[in-house]
Structures are given as structure tokens and as C-alpha cells.
Amino acid sequence: MKVFLATKNKGKIKDFEKLTEGMDLEVVTILDGLDIPDVVEDGKTFEENSRKKAKEIADYTRIVTISDDSGLCVDSLDGGPGVYSARFAGENASDRERNEKLLEVMKDVKKENRQAHFVSVVSIAFPNGKIHSFRGEVNGEILFELRGSNGFGYNPLFYSYELKKSFGEADDEERKRVSHRAKAFRKLIDSELLKEK
Template identity: 45%
Template sequence: MMKQVIIATKNVGKAREFQELLEKKGIEVKSLLDFPNCPDVEETGSTFAENAVLKAEAMAHYFHAIVIADDSGLSIDALDGRPGVYSARYAGEEKNDQKNIAKVLEELKGVPFEKRTARFHCALAVAAPGRRTTVVEGTCEGYITEVPKGENGFGYDPIFYVPQKGKTMAELSKEEKNQISHRAKALAKLEKQWDEIINDKE
């Protein structure tokens, strides 16, 4: 029987990456996109970890199951860490990747490459009724480019230059991104909890 895990996200790009990362372990990924009626959770926390916990606990309660939530984003040093926890809706509630990218590039106008340092963050929270919620985090270091490049990935990937690959995140294949990403690194830290997570069947 195929093992299954629920990822508490409505983001298509994230859901796809969790599928890629977990299908090689023989785990089937469900996301909130498979449950169109599930409620929205307000991300009122001031850190990625707080927001991941809010989303995971709300959905664990809703599904009466063990779930993993991902809260992630981009922190740019020259912008004092922005867009940070506001990454998804940086240019407005509509959560438009192109507009978010345009806003970041506008704010970084005139900042030289060596001062365009940034990192992606990913906090993953695992929650279930009657279980102590756990959180793990992963980061990925890079630089913000002056123009978008590449078609792969999602979000800010086209403007995130990965020095060790010599390409933007959006120019990497999904396999390459999944070797180095903030999400992959955080997920690797959950490895020890896998048995518990995927065996939580009622």
C-alpha cells in the first residue's frame, strides 16, 4: 500500500516539489489543492516557524491527521530581510510572482551585485492532534540578479542566483533544485520522524 502524507499548502509550486522529493521514498503527497473546501489559515506570525506551526496545527485539527506545513520566503540583506514572511504577498494580496519580482528588483536598483546577498528560508512544522508540534528549518544562500532568468521553479526562483551552480534557481532542473533547496534541506531534517509521520493512520 502506498503511504500518504498531507502537506498543508495551497501553493502549486511547493506541492509539486514535495511530490518530487517524497515520491522517490514511495510516499504519495496530498496537498490542500486536493481539498478545495478546506479553510484558509491566517499567517499572523512574525517568523517562518510561527506561521508553519499555525498552518500545521489548524490543518491537523481540520483533518484529524498528522500534517506537514511549509512556511517559506526570501530574505534580502540590502532590504533588511524583506520580503521575509511577506514573500507571497509582497506586491499585494493577489500573490503574483511577476509583480513580487518586479517590486524586489525596483527596490534593489543601483545595489551592486556583491551587496545583493539573500537567502531562501523554509520552516516545516509537523502537527497532529495529541502530538507535540515539531519544527525544522532549512536555508539556501544566493544573490539577487538584475533581471529574471529561467523558466523552472516558482516564486522568486528566476531572480535567485545560486553561486555553486552558476545559474538562477529557475534555470536549474527540478532534480538540481531538490539537491540544494531550503525545502529539501528542511525536509531532510524530518527524516528521523518519517515512520511516525506516514504511519499515522486511524
């Protein structure tokens, strides 16, 4: 099956390729030179953004499209930055700038109140209009300093309860096992939708 992975984030492309190793899939991304329209992610939830992106790009390319909307939800920030995770420090901010802003915003939050979870919603849209979504979550807390440089985004600040280390300190295999994106993708893979003709 040919699938288009609708993201411009090279970290997500790498994650997806790792998760689908050994599967009978031809994965196409923007790195293959396919031109896609920008989708305005104006939904209030990860589900709304993920479904909108998958549907609009499947309609445009006529290729089965997989999209992911994901972010960090911090309890003491009322679930923020949430769907605004990528724009938390401004539209074109770097990962480092986003992490520095989070540290600044949370500088007075005590360790026992730093619980957080990563959420990923993966949607698959077919050119015939059919669409399905799958949600994955992973629990942890926000550290007081960056730890590790693996992965991307908020990984160096997110301490995973399952791994007992930050996602920035975890290798690809460890993150593949427990990450929110991995959990959502596994649900998609288990659904057998990637085997539909």
C-alpha cells in the same frame, strides 16, 4: 502513513511530491478536493507561521499535517521581504509582479551588496497535538534580471552559490538537491517522524 500537505501553492505540492518519491506515504492535498479552513499567517517568523498552519489544519482534518512557510530574505532590505514574500507586491500579485517590485526596490544596490538567502521552515503536526519544525536555508544573491522560467516565486532572480546559476535556470533535480525547502524536508525525513504510526 497518510499525510496532508497544507498548501494551496501548486509549486510547493510538486516540490513535496518530488521529495517524497519512493516513500510509503499517501499524500493528500487540496487538489484531492479536501476542504480546509484558511489559516491567517500573522506570525513574525517562518517558524510561527509554519507551526500555526500545521497545527490548525491537523486539528481540523485529524490527519497528520505538513506545512511549510518560506520566503526570501535580502540582506540589503534588512531581511525583507521575509515572511511577507508572497504579499510583497500586494495580496494577489503574480510572481512576475513580485519579481518586478524586487528589481525596482533594489535597482541601486551594487552587485557586492545583493546577498540573500531563501528560508523554509517545515512543520509536521499530529492530531494528538505533537508538533515538530525543521529549518532549511540556501545562500545566494539577487540578480539584476530574470533568468530562467523553472519553478515559481523568486526563482528567476535568485542566483544560487551552490548551483552557480539561478533557481529559474535549475531543473527539478538540481533544486531538489540544494533548495531551502529540500533541506528542511530532508531533516523531516531523516527525523523518522514520517514513519510513526
